Amino acid sequence: MISVEHITKKFKKLYALDDVSASFHKGQVVSLIGPNGSGKTTLIKSILGIVQPDGGTIRFSGQAISNQYQYRDQIGYMPQIGRYPDNMTIGQVIDMIKNIRNNAGARLDEELLESYNMQALLGKNMRSLSGGTRQKVSAVLAFLFDPDVLILDEPTAGLDPLATEILKDKIMAEKEKGKLILITSHILSDLDELTTDVMYLQDGRLRLYQPIEELKELTGESRLGRAIAAVMKSGYTQLQPTPGAIIKNMEVHYA
Template sequence: MITIEHITKKFKKLHALDDVSAAFRKGQVVSLVGPNGSGKTTLIKSILGIVQPDAGQIYFNSKPIQSEVAYRDKIGYMPQIGRYPDNMTIGQVISMIKNIRNHGTRKLDEELIEQYGMHALMEKNMRSLSGGTRQKVSAVLAFLFDPEVLILDEPTAGLDPLASEILKEKIMREKEKGKLILITSHILADLDELTTDVMYLQDGKLRLYQSIGKLKELTGEERLGRAIASVMKSGYVQPTEQSGAIVKSMEVRYA
């Protein structure tokens, strides 16, 4: 579904991404993990077309994203920090995004609106909201259009335990539908039940991309957090030839 070929991006002297190649397919829940500044957010923004790589190419359903901007309609994005007009209410923001993206034909997924009790908050101004409530708005908008792909950047950050659990259960249901889901999180315990594959970035380089089962076998650890800590301590780098069908010569593009 999404193929990344030799992506490189520099910000002045900082190498945010350094020759990163990978492919993501339907049914995967890929946890993008790594230290701060490892390139996770730059990779996400490159997929979304927000950041333009210096070199390399990204394909969505075999088409270069630069020539097929409509691919963004198939993605639901939840940023780490949602930024919305302060003078608008929650209801106005949701209505505005519906008008921009829905085109009057798309079936809406309003499950999180119900589960988060958002109907009672629709008249609240965005400027008055807590960080957790803003995060709920971002979650609602990410899932609202029933997208084929979900990209969730620190989705549980700022959420209380109940709201976080509601969101994780929602992600599980979307996983069961066979959607492609990319998640970043520093709270690795949140990812244990969700993850099918792990991509570990460090200093802009792809250090490891494995199924969760293979990662646990490689490290001898059952919990994702411990497995990643083991990789970080060991300085392990996955040889390209061991990446199998996911990171090979990229002759096959997943659809």
């Protein structure tokens, strides 16, 4: 459904993305993992068309996205930090997004709005909200149009435990519908039960991309955090397998 082909992006002399290629398909929940500055957010923003790569091609449903924007109607995006007009209320922000999408006939998914009991808060100005409540607004907006693709950048950051579990349940429900979901998070325990595939980026390069169950089996670890730690400890991050590569004894073999 989405493919990135030899994507490169530099900021001054720093490579944020260095010849990254990968494909993402419906039914996958891909966890994008890596240290700060590894290229995760740059990759997400490139897929969304917010960042223009210096080289390579990104395709959505087979069509190159360069200078195209309509495809984004099929994507729900939850940014790491949601920035909204401070003088607007929550309700006004939601109405604004509905108007921007110009999709009055679309089926709206307001389940999170109800789950977070936010109806009573719709009249509150954005400037008065806590970080956690702003994050809830971002979550509501991401799922609002029942999109085919969800891109969630650090979705649980700032959420309390109950709000986190509500959001994880919602992501699991969308996973069961067969949607494509891309998630970044530093809290690997939040990803364990959600993830079907793991993508590990470091220094802008793709170091690992494979199903989570294979990764756990090959590292002998039952938890994602420990499996990634085992990979890093092994020095495997010095290799650069392509998607579909299988790790055996920390060497790369191709099916």
